[in-house]
Structure formats: C-alpha cells, structure tokens
Amino acid sequence: MVSSADRQGSGHSLEAHTELVNWILSQGGSLNDCVRVAQDASRGVHIQVKADWPHPISPETRVLSAPMGVTMSYFNAIGFQSSQISFSRHGVELPQAFIDSVAVEETTTFFLMGQYLRGAEGFWYPYLRTLPQPGDLTTPLFFGEEDVDWIQGTGIPEASVQRYEIWDERYEQCMSKLEEAGFDGLEDYTWDLYLWASTIISSRAFSPKVLSSVMEASKVGEDTGVSVLLPLIDLPNHRPLAKVEWRAGTSDVGMVVLEEIGPGQEISNNYGPRNNEQLLMNYGFCLPNNPTDYRVIKLGVKPDSHLSRAKSRQIEMFPDMSNNKEDHYYIFSVYYPLLGPNTAMEHSVFSPALFNSLMIMHANDRERKQIEISESSMSIPSAYGNGHSMLAALSQICFELISHIMMLQASAPERQRQPENLKQTFAQIYRDSLLTLDKAALIVATWTLKRAREHQKGETWEDVKTMLNEHLAQVSEGHFSPETLSRVRVRILERESLLKRNGELFRLGELFSLLPVDMQAPGRDWFNNILAQASQSVPALQTSPQALFSIVVALLVATGRSQQARPHLPARLTQWVDFLVEQYPVSEVIVEESELLSQLNNFADTDNAYSIASQVGVDWLSDVGEWMNSKWLTWAMNVADSEMVLIPHEPLQILAAENPGLPKLGCLYVPQI
Incomplete structure (x- = not known):
C-alpha cells in the first residue's frame, strides 16, 4: 500500500511481481482473468483491467484474493492454531518470555524482521522481495539532512521526532527482553531493520477484521493491536474515493471492486480519506490535488x-x-x-x-x-x-x-x-x-x-x-x-x-449611516468637532479604536433613547439600541480608573459635548438628559470593547506581496434584523 513511484526502485520489477502472483496462485489464491499486473513510468507496478478485455468490469467483481495461509500477523508469531485455522511460524521462533512481555505490535514487528533475515529460504520471500527495501523507503524518518530542508515549517518534523522517540524506546525495550531470553542472532536485529519493519507494518498492514471469518471476534477487534499483511492484495496503488472492499472468507481474503472499471484502466486501492501529511508520514508519498486533503x-x-x-x-x-x-x-x-x-x-x-x-x-x-x-x-x-x-x-x-x-x-x-x-x-x-x-x-x-x-x-x-x-x-x-x-x-x-x-461590520465613519439621512451630516460634524477638541486634552484618543467607537455609540444610543427622534429612526437602529441597553445594564456600570477613560470623562463632563451638539444641528436629544457623562461614556466603552471585532486589513495582500504583515482593522458589530 504505497505510491506507484515508490515501487520503481530495486526489487520492484514486473518480473518479481509476476513471481509473487505465481506464488500466490500456488498457495490457493486467485487473479481474475480480466486483470493483469502491469508497469509503467507514472504508476510503477500496478494492476489494471486488461486493455483487450471486451467490456468494462462491473461492480462486485472479485479481482484477486490471497489465501489465509499467506497472511502474516501476530497469530503467525505465536503459532496460533484452532479447529478452523492454523497460522505457522515458518521458521521464526521468538522466545515466549519475549512475546509475553511486549506489545502485540512489537511481537509482529520482530517476527517480520526475522522473516526478512531468512532471505530466499523464507516462506514469504516472494512477497518480501517486492516490498520497498530498507534503502528504498521515503517516509520522513528516512530523510537525510538535505531532504529535511523541504519539510521545514510544516508539522512533519515534529511528528517525525515524536514517532522516532516512541519507536526508539520500544526497540530498546524489545532488545533488552530478547537479550534476557538469550535469543540467538540478536545482533542481526538492528535498529535500521526495526525501522524498516515498523514502517512496512504501519504503511501496508490491514485491519484484523480481514481475519474475522476464521477468528473469534475478541481476537480481531480494533483495540487488539493486531495488524495483518496481505501479500498481493496490498499491491494496488492508492486512489482517494476508489470504491473497493476487502472481503474475508473462511479460506481467503478477496478484493472486490464496487465500481465499473474500463479496459486498460488501473484498479486502485483506497486507504481511506487520508490527507497528504498522513500519506507522507505513513506511506512515504503525497498526491497532488488530493481531494481528501486537510490540515x-x-x-x-x-x-x-x-x-x-x-x-x-x-x-x-x-x-x-x-x-x-x-x-x-x-x-x-x-x-x-x-x-x-x-x-x-x-x-x-x-x-x-x-x-x-x-x-x-x-x-x-x-x-x-x-x-x-x-x-x-x-x-x-x-x-x-x-x-x-x-x-x-x-x-x-x-x-x-x-x-x-x-x-x-x-x-x-x-x-x-x-x-x-x-x-x-x-x-x-x-x-x-x-x-x-x-x-x-x-x-x-x-x-x-x-x-x-x-x-x-x-x-x-x-x-x-x-x-x-x-x-x-x-x-x-x-x-x-x-x-x-x-x-x-x-x-x-x-x-x-x-x-x-x-x-454587519462597521468602520468608525460608517456607523453614521445607521441614522436617517437628515441626521447623518450633523452626527458626523458633532463627532469631528468632539474629536478635534478632545484630541488636545486626550492625546491617546486617536490610537484607541475602543474609545473612538464609544463616542459614536454614546451618540447613537442616546438617539435611540430619544422619544423625539425614535419615531423617525430605522428599525435596525432602534432594535440594536434596545438590545445593547438590555444586555449591558447601565445600573451595573462601574467607572474605571484607566488614564484614557479618566481623561475622556473629564472632557465629557464639561459642557463641550452638549454645546457642540447644538452648534452643529444635533437638536434631537433635548429630551434625553445627560448622555455624555462619565457613567454613559464608561458604559459605551464597555459596549465598544465587547462588540468590536478586529479583522485583517487587506488580507488577500498575502497573495500579492512579500511579507505583507498582519495589520488589523477595528470594526463594530451591528446585527441585521
């Protein structure tokens, strides 16, 4: 279960895979007459519908199968036998004390290492020689120093270090247990071979459910740690969303396609909705335009x-x-x-x-x-x-x-x-x-x-x-x-x-558009005059979006509370004002001690705000009473702080400029009805 390009190294020849097919057939497996093993530059060794097949193969076609006897799993390592099935160790005898003291995954890994060391004498040699060899693997744990440069700034280096540390610790524990058990040939079970075997299992192994027809459910559950290698069935390349199913019988495991595939087309496997990080970490390849990609x-x-x-x-x-x-x-x-x-x-x-x-x-x-x-x-x-x-x-x-x-x-x-x-x-x-x-x-x-x-x-x-x-x-x-x-x-x-x-987001000057047209110009004039005068006594005002918004909020809320103005206001403004007054009770306002608010309150407590209002035509607030005093201004500051949203200013500049930075723009949220 690796990419086509990963099969192009040594040991991945069409001849070797043809011998694998012959071995599977000799053990009782099958290859549908409509299917052949092929090789090309882009897909490597793969399986496809024969180009001269007279018609597309239909859904529910069983394209190949592997007999139970060629599967490799923890059950082979322990030599499991029952009335239904017998899994042979095929010449690799791990100490029982070791099997009892380590995890299922580690037993399987060392069993695979042992089978690899048997070379041509091993039962699984026709299969193992077609796998990526220790020098061929392309997962990040096998990256050299210059290769690592290409994944800097991504999540891969951190994930690789974590995996390396976990596997290194497990390897040392296993080697210690084997040494205690007096295991012969321990020096051949190297770290490099362990890394290879662990990668092969993590990238190619199937769920233990493929053995469910011959094993008790308690032994093949997802939490048992059992992984199963399926020679030949793991040959097809991954294609996201390919419709395929693995069906376990009492004598074999078959691969069934669930979609129509035409003559000459590749028959693909589907590892599930893997993103490119998972594909690279676990399998050593990535897909351009991977439809199931995510971060x-x-x-x-x-x-x-x-x-x-x-x-x-x-x-x-x-x-x-x-x-x-x-x-x-x-x-x-x-x-x-x-x-x-x-x-x-x-x-x-x-x-x-x-x-x-x-x-x-x-x-x-x-x-x-x-x-x-x-x-x-x-x-x-x-x-x-x-x-x-x-x-x-x-x-x-x-x-x-x-x-x-x-x-x-x-x-x-x-x-x-x-x-x-x-x-x-x-x-x-x-x-x-x-x-x-x-x-x-x-x-x-x-x-x-x-x-x-x-x-x-x-x-x-x-x-x-x-x-x-x-x-x-x-x-x-x-x-x-x-x-x-x-x-x-x-x-x-x-x-x-x-x-x-x-x-629903307003910059400072846009808030006046919430007022009726005839009130907008006086409102802006009032604010600009306030800003001009307040800036002299409150210099920090210009750099505080919260304070600037609070002044306009104070005006708008006072307008919404005015019995004189209210009948002429848009429903959106009156509903918002009522909502704010309800959600932020004025009775609960506590005047804060910040320097900015203190300066602003001192300015507002004078008659400036009210005299400017009468000068510029804001004459609809005569029935409101004080609306720019310390209490209301503090209230408005709290509202502005809570209802403001900082959004990125010109965010798509990242797609047009080098190092555009992250400038922020303060906006006030005003809901629509």
Missing part, C-alpha cells in the same frame, strides 16, 4: 480559558466524553467530498468543531452565556446578536492562515532549487498542497468578512456574483490552477453561508 489545527487552549471551562462542563454533563481525546479541528481542501448536503459554506472548509470552538474562544461575555452543550458539540446558537462570535472566529482563522502561509513561504527552499530525489519531490508536493489549501481557505474566510463589510450592494444572485468577481480579482495569477479557483467559486456559491445578511 489539523492545534488551538493551544489554556486550562483557564472559556473553551476549557466549556469542555469541563460538557464532561460533567456527559462523563463518557472524558474518553474522547481527539479534537476534530480541521481546515479542509475545497475539493473535500465527504460533507453532508446541508453543511454550511464555512463549515465545509473549517470543521464545525474548530469553528464552534473558536466562536466560544472569541465570543464576548453576553454570547458565552448562551453556549449550548450537547454530547456531540458545543456551540453558540444562531440568534440576533450572536454573529459577533462568528465574525470574530473567522477573523482569527484569517490571522492563523496568513501566519501559516508566511511561515511556509519563509521556510521553503530557495525558489531556484529543484528536488533532487523522490523524498524531496514528495516533500515539495506536500508543502505546495499546504499552501494551496491555506490560500483557498483564506479566500473563503475573507469572502464572508467581505460580505459583513459590504453596506452598498444588495443580496440578489447578481449582486453576489459581482461581489465574488471583485473578491477573486484580488488573487493574482499563479497561486491556483484554473480548476482550483473554479472549485473555490463553486464552494462559495453552492452552499449557504452562516452570515445571513451583508453589512
């Missing part, structure tokens, strides 16, 4: 964080959740096919678990009070006002994507440098796939933020297409193939967004 995200959640507390609450409610150690935090390729038909557009690229967790992490206090916890998920429900956490989560995703893209670009080998071997070639494919995945995901995330910032265009199908064309026009040529860019477009248009309406 695992680590959030680095602190123990005292809101998300950690929500998780603790979930475990209290559902104790069995304590056994679930895996967080499903993924960023998917835009080609990823395994999605439910009603999956939201954002969730089709950013897994629901990741997205919901980020919403909880970046929600404000009022949103966190509404967290819904079930056995399968934790989320902030969709409701009026809760779009803040969704947009904040998207912003954080954008920052992470931009940082990761910049890191990948900075750590890449020099552009003129070309791969010099198969390991470097696969590493480059892996790195390029990460960049493509991140850049496509960035387009999707920024699309939703673009809509949230759009206050002019409507929401008709034509409006959406116009906005999307403008959005994609920012992507310069060379970042994506036409197929990938088309897929990004389809992913955006084919699925409903979590953002139901445009225009």
Whole structure:
C-alpha cells in the first residue's frame, strides 16, 4: 500500500511481481482473468483491467484474493492454531518470555524482521522481495539532512521526532527482553531493520477484521493491536474515493471492486480519506490535488480559558466524553467530498468543531452565556446578536492562515532549487498542497468578512456574483490552477453561508449611516468637532479604536433613547439600541480608573459635548438628559470593547506581496434584523 513511484526502485520489477502472483496462485489464491499486473513510468507496478478485455468490469467483481495461509500477523508469531485455522511460524521462533512481555505490535514487528533475515529460504520471500527495501523507503524518518530542508515549517518534523522517540524506546525495550531470553542472532536485529519493519507494518498492514471469518471476534477487534499483511492484495496503488472492499472468507481474503472499471484502466486501492501529511508520514508519498486533503489545527487552549471551562462542563454533563481525546479541528481542501448536503459554506472548509470552538474562544461575555452543550458539540446558537462570535472566529482563522502561509513561504527552499530525489519531490508536493489549501481557505474566510463589510450592494444572485468577481480579482495569477479557483467559486456559491445578511461590520465613519439621512451630516460634524477638541486634552484618543467607537455609540444610543427622534429612526437602529441597553445594564456600570477613560470623562463632563451638539444641528436629544457623562461614556466603552471585532486589513495582500504583515482593522458589530 504505497505510491506507484515508490515501487520503481530495486526489487520492484514486473518480473518479481509476476513471481509473487505465481506464488500466490500456488498457495490457493486467485487473479481474475480480466486483470493483469502491469508497469509503467507514472504508476510503477500496478494492476489494471486488461486493455483487450471486451467490456468494462462491473461492480462486485472479485479481482484477486490471497489465501489465509499467506497472511502474516501476530497469530503467525505465536503459532496460533484452532479447529478452523492454523497460522505457522515458518521458521521464526521468538522466545515466549519475549512475546509475553511486549506489545502485540512489537511481537509482529520482530517476527517480520526475522522473516526478512531468512532471505530466499523464507516462506514469504516472494512477497518480501517486492516490498520497498530498507534503502528504498521515503517516509520522513528516512530523510537525510538535505531532504529535511523541504519539510521545514510544516508539522512533519515534529511528528517525525515524536514517532522516532516512541519507536526508539520500544526497540530498546524489545532488545533488552530478547537479550534476557538469550535469543540467538540478536545482533542481526538492528535498529535500521526495526525501522524498516515498523514502517512496512504501519504503511501496508490491514485491519484484523480481514481475519474475522476464521477468528473469534475478541481476537480481531480494533483495540487488539493486531495488524495483518496481505501479500498481493496490498499491491494496488492508492486512489482517494476508489470504491473497493476487502472481503474475508473462511479460506481467503478477496478484493472486490464496487465500481465499473474500463479496459486498460488501473484498479486502485483506497486507504481511506487520508490527507497528504498522513500519506507522507505513513506511506512515504503525497498526491497532488488530493481531494481528501486537510490540515489539523492545534488551538493551544489554556486550562483557564472559556473553551476549557466549556469542555469541563460538557464532561460533567456527559462523563463518557472524558474518553474522547481527539479534537476534530480541521481546515479542509475545497475539493473535500465527504460533507453532508446541508453543511454550511464555512463549515465545509473549517470543521464545525474548530469553528464552534473558536466562536466560544472569541465570543464576548453576553454570547458565552448562551453556549449550548450537547454530547456531540458545543456551540453558540444562531440568534440576533450572536454573529459577533462568528465574525470574530473567522477573523482569527484569517490571522492563523496568513501566519501559516508566511511561515511556509519563509521556510521553503530557495525558489531556484529543484528536488533532487523522490523524498524531496514528495516533500515539495506536500508543502505546495499546504499552501494551496491555506490560500483557498483564506479566500473563503475573507469572502464572508467581505460580505459583513459590504453596506452598498444588495443580496440578489447578481449582486453576489459581482461581489465574488471583485473578491477573486484580488488573487493574482499563479497561486491556483484554473480548476482550483473554479472549485473555490463553486464552494462559495453552492452552499449557504452562516452570515445571513451583508453589512454587519462597521468602520468608525460608517456607523453614521445607521441614522436617517437628515441626521447623518450633523452626527458626523458633532463627532469631528468632539474629536478635534478632545484630541488636545486626550492625546491617546486617536490610537484607541475602543474609545473612538464609544463616542459614536454614546451618540447613537442616546438617539435611540430619544422619544423625539425614535419615531423617525430605522428599525435596525432602534432594535440594536434596545438590545445593547438590555444586555449591558447601565445600573451595573462601574467607572474605571484607566488614564484614557479618566481623561475622556473629564472632557465629557464639561459642557463641550452638549454645546457642540447644538452648534452643529444635533437638536434631537433635548429630551434625553445627560448622555455624555462619565457613567454613559464608561458604559459605551464597555459596549465598544465587547462588540468590536478586529479583522485583517487587506488580507488577500498575502497573495500579492512579500511579507505583507498582519495589520488589523477595528470594526463594530451591528446585527441585521
């Protein structure tokens, strides 16, 4: 179960595989008449439907089989026998004390090492000689110093070190146990051979369920640690989404195709929805344009964080959740096919678990009070006002994507440098796939933020297409193939967004558009005058988005509370004002001691704000009373702090400029009705 290119080294000849087929047939296996073993430069040794076969093979065709007697597993190492089956050791006798003291996986690994050392005398020699030999493997544990340069900045080096340390510790323990048992020939069981055998098992072994027809269920469960090597059945190359099944009988294990395959076409295996990191780590190859590619995200959640507390609450409610150690935090390729038909557009690229967790992490206090916890998920429900956490989560995703893209670009080998071997070639494919995945995901995330910032265009199908064309026009040529860019477009248009309406994020000057047209100019004039005068006594005001937003919020909320003005206000503004006053009770305001707020309060406590209002035509607040005093200004500062979202400024510049940085833009969240 390795890539075609991995089969092109020594020992992977068509002749050797033909001898393997003959051996399998002599042991009672089969190869369908419609199938042949072939070899070419692009796919290496593989199996295909014969080119001169008169018709496509139909689903449910059994293309090949391996008899139970040629399988290799832990049961061979222990010489298991029952009334149904007998698994022979075939000349490798591991000490019983060793078998009793180490894990099932290690017994199998050392048994494979022993069979390899038997060479041509071994029962499995026709099979083992077709496998990648110790010098042929291309997984990262076999990378040289120059090869490692190609995976810097990715998650592979860390994963490789972790695996190396685990395997090294296990090897030393096993060697110690064999030495205690006085095992002959111990010096031949080298670290290099152990590394090879462990890699072969991790990359080629099948689930123990393939033995389920001849073994008790308790012996072949997924948690038993049993892995099974299936000669010949592991020959077909991997193709994502290939429809194939392995069916266990009482005498053999067969490979059955579940789709029509035409004459001359390759018959592929399917390892499952593996991403390129898994393929490289476990199998030593990658796939360009892998449709099932995704990137695992680590959030680095602190123990005292809101998300950690929500998780603790979930475990209290559902104790069995304590056994679930895996967080499903993924960023998917835009080609990823395994999605439910009603999956939201954002969730089709950013897994629901990741997205919901980020919403909880970046929600404000009022949103966190509404967290819904079930056995399968934790989320902030969709409701009026809760779009803040969704947009904040998207912003954080954008920052992470931009940082990761910049890191990948900075750590890449020099552009003129070309791969010099198969390991470097696969590493480059892996790195390029990460960049493509991140850049496509960035387009999707920024699309939703673009809509949230759009206050002019409507929401008709034509409006959406116009906005999307403008959005994609920012992507310069060379970042994506036409197929990938088309897929990004389809992913955006084919699925409903979590953002139901445009225009929920406002820059400072845009907030005045919430007022009726005749109030907008006086409102802006009032703010500009306030800003000009306050800047002299409050110099830090210009650098504090929170303080600037609070001044405008104070005006808008006062307007919404005015009985004189209220009948003339848009429903969106009055509903928002009522919502803020309800969610942030003025009675609970405590005036803070910060220097900025103190200076601003001192300025506001004078008559400046009110006299300027009368001068510029803000004459609709006469019935409100004080609305720029210390209490209301402190209240507005709290609101601005909670309802503000920091989004990336010009985020697609990462696709057009070198080292664009991460400038942030403060926006205030104002929900649509």
